[in-house]
Amino acid sequence: MKRHYISALTLAAASALLAMPAAHAGDAPATSHYGSIERAQAKRATELLDSAVEYLQKNGPEKAFAKFNEPAGPFVHGPYYVYAVDMDGFMVANGGSQVGLVGKNEIDLRDAAGKPLIRDLLEQARVNDTGSIEYRWLNRVSNHIENKVSQYRKVDKYILCVGYYTPRGSVEEAQELLDKAVAYLKKSGDKAAFTAFNSQQGGFLHNDLYVFAIGIDDGRYRASGDSPQLSGMDVRGLRDAAGKPMVEEMIKLAKSKGSGTVDFVWRNPATNAVEQKHSLIQRVDNVLLGVGYYSK
Structure with a gap:
């Protein structure tokens, strides 16, 4: 034949x-399988980051960072939240963990595998105003250490990030x-x-x-x-x-x-x-x- x-x-x-x-008709629920969830996660992270960048540009740092830090605010969507550092590694906002991180210099912060998370982010942002970094972090939903990708955008002297988990x-x-x-x-x-x-x-x-x-x-x-x-x-x-x-x-x-x-x-x-x-x-x-x- x-x-x-x-x-x-x-x-x-x-x-x-x-x-x-x-293509998806909308964002997949957090409990759906990979064919929907991982791709929806990346999309939702991008959308939240776009919104955060726009809000910062329109309202300025003080108002924006206060809004990003609100636990039940518009920039915290379950596992998706905004965190931001300045170019010296100072954590100015973190919708996922306000206690212990915000207001401190976190340039030496490392992920679960010992990777210098903030140093790597700063080095990359000095070369490219937009991009992503990968690291190992605790997923508080599954309570497991998982791979995470954070998309970032540099706005003036600040770096805004939104991450999502990518279990392998x-x-x-x-x-x-x-x-x-x-x-x-x-x-x-x-x-x-x-x-x-x-x-x-x-x-x-x-x-x-x-x-x-x-x-x-x-x-x-x-x-x-x-x-x-x-x-x-x-x-x-x-x-x-x-x-x-x-x-x-x-x-x-x-x-x-x-x-x-x-x-x-x-x-x-x-x-x-x-x-x-x-x-x-x-x-x-x-x-x-x-x-x-x-x-x-």
């Missing part, structure tokens, strides 16, 4: 869809999710399994982990928890950010060994950075199932 690959235009669209946030799935969690998907496919059959893998409520999304399924013979997506709209698309010609044909390698590995890992580089939609990704795959009849996790 003649193999029909997706066109270059369709391939580009597929790459964009896979690597970029899906581990290789152990990826393998556990893949094993769960394999068992479910064998037990429930193609139709029920692919429907579950494609659903936000199907039980196959965890942090930044999701299940995908690709036909070994035709190279078409049966399911993709991250981008269910791609179901039915032939992705054998899909390449990573470095030009590697990772889907072809997955199919080849599934045919020859039945399971294994394919490494490639891909944009992490949670951090918006191109990172190493590792897809664990396993063959079940004429379908390969996979779960990928990111590492830096």
